[in-house]
C-alpha cells in the first residue's frame with residue numbers, strides 16, 4: 001500500500017518529482033504544466049483525438065486518461081524521449097520530408113502511435129497502418145502524406 | 160488526498176471498506192473522462208493497476224469454462240486464447256474505441272460503468288456470464304442479469320469490486336455486431352450478440368443500447384427453438400423482426416428509437432444468417 005502526495009514518475013528514463021498536485025490530475029496535465037514536457041498535446045481530454053498519446057509500460061495510451069499519481073512505477077516515454085539523444089527519429093524525419101505536418105497539433109501523438117506500431121509489427125499492411133492510427137485525428141492533412149511518410153519508413157527500415 | 164496501489168484483491172477491498180469515499184480506478188478510460196470534465200471529483204483512489212491477480216485468465220477445457228479477470232484489457236482479449244474460446248467477446252472488444260483505448264480499457268471497467276452501450280455486456284448477457292465479486296473476507300457470484308440492474312447501475316454493494324467473469328465455452332457459432340456512425344471510435348447505436356449452441360440447436364440473443372439494461376430476446380429465442388423447417392433466409396428475417404419487437408429503444412442524441420429498432424432487426428437477421436453459413 002502506498003500513499004502519494006509528492007510522487008515520482010519515471011519519464012524518458014529519468015525520475016521526475018511531482019509536487020503540490022491534486023489527486024485527479026491527468027498525466028497529460030502533469031507532463032505539460034508541471035514537468036515542462038509540452039510534446040504531448042491536449043485537445044479533447046476524453047480519449048477521442050490521440051494528440052496526447054504517450055507510451056506507458058510499452059503500450060501507446062492517451063495520457064489524458066491516465067491518472068498521473070497512479071503512474072508511479074510505470075515506465076513512461078513521451079515524444080521527447082523517443083530518441084535517446086534528442087535527435088529526430090526516422091519517423092519524424094520522414095514526416096518532415098513528406099510534408100505530413102500542417103498545423104502540427106496531431107503530429108506528436110501520431111509519431112508515438114506509429115513508433116509503437118512499427119516496434120510491434122515492422123511490416124504492417126496499409127490497413128494495419130490505418131487501424132493503428134484510427135485513434136489519432138488529423139484535421140489538416142487528409143492523411144495521404146502521413147501514410148506516405150509511414151510507407152517510406154517501412155521501406156527504408158526493411159532495406 | 161491519496162492514491163492507493165494495492166497488490167492484492169484482498170488489500171483492495173479492505174481499502175474500499177475502510178475508505179468509504181475511495182473510488183476504484185482501472186484503465187481510466189471512463190473514470191478520467193469524468194474527472195477531466197468535473198463530473199467526478201475523487202479525493203481517494205484505489206488503483207487496480209498493481210493487482211496481478213486481476214490480469215489473469217484461465218481456460219478450463221474439462222469444465223468448459225473460461226475465467227477472465229476484471230483487469231484484462233480489450234487488446235489482451237483480442238490477441239490471446241480468449242479470442243478462440245469466446246470469439247464473440249473478442250469481436251466486441253475489437254469494436255471498442257481505438258488502439259489506445261483498447262490498450263488501457265478493461266472488462267472490469269466496462270462492468271463498473273455498466274452503460275447500456277458497453278460492448279462486452281451483450282456478450283456476457285448472451286453467454287449468461289457469472290460475475291465474480293469480492294468484499295473483505297468473502298467472494299460471491301451473480302448472474303449477469305442480476306448484476307446489471309439499470310442504465311449505468313450495477314448491483315455492487317459498497318466496498319465490493321468485480322474480480323472477473325466466468326463464461327461457458329459453448330460449441331457452436333457466436334458473433335457480435337454493432338451499428339454506429341463509423342468503424343473506429345464509436346459508441347454503439349444498437350448492438351447484438353448471438354450465440355448458437357450446437358448441442359441442442361438453441362440460440363441466445365442479447366441486445367445492447369436499446370434499453371436501460373442489456374435485453375435478452377427470450378421470445379425470439381423460444382420461437383427459434385420451435386421452428387422445424389430448415390433454416391432459410393425468410394426465417395432469419397422473421398427472427399430479426401421478432402428480436403426487434405423485444406427492444407425498448409429510446410430517442411437520444413445518438414439515434415432515434417425507430418432507427419434503433421430497425422437496426423436490431425437487421426443486426427439479428429444478419430447474425431442469424433452468419434451463424435448458419437458455416
Ligand SMILES: Cc1cc2nc3c(=O)[nH]c(=O)nc-3n(C[C@H](O)[C@H](O)[C@H](O)COP(=O)(O)OP(=O)(O)OC[C@H]3O[C@@H](n4cnc5c(N)ncnc54)[C@H](O)[C@@H]3O)c2cc1C
Nearest residue numbers: 047185186187188189190256265267268269271277278321
Ligand atoms: C474515446 C473512448 C472510446 C470508447 N469507446 C467505447 C466503445 O466503443 N465501447 C465501450 O463499451 N466502451 C467504450 N469506451 C468506454 C470505456 O473505454 C470502457 O467502458 C472501458 O471498459 C472502461 O474500462 P476502464 O478499465 O478504463 O475503467 P475505468 O475508467 O478505470 O473505470 C470505469 C468504472 O468502473 C469502475 N471499476 C473499475 N474497475 C472495477 C472493478 N474491478 N470492479 C468494479 N468497478 C470497477 C470504476 O470505479 C469506474 O466507475 C470508450 C471510452 C473512450 C474514452
Ligand code: FES
Nearest residue numbers: 043045047050064
Ligand atoms: S487529448 Fe487525449 S485523446 Fe484527445
Ligand code: FES
Nearest residue numbers: 102103138139140
Ligand atoms: S496537421 Fe493539423 S491536425 Fe494534423
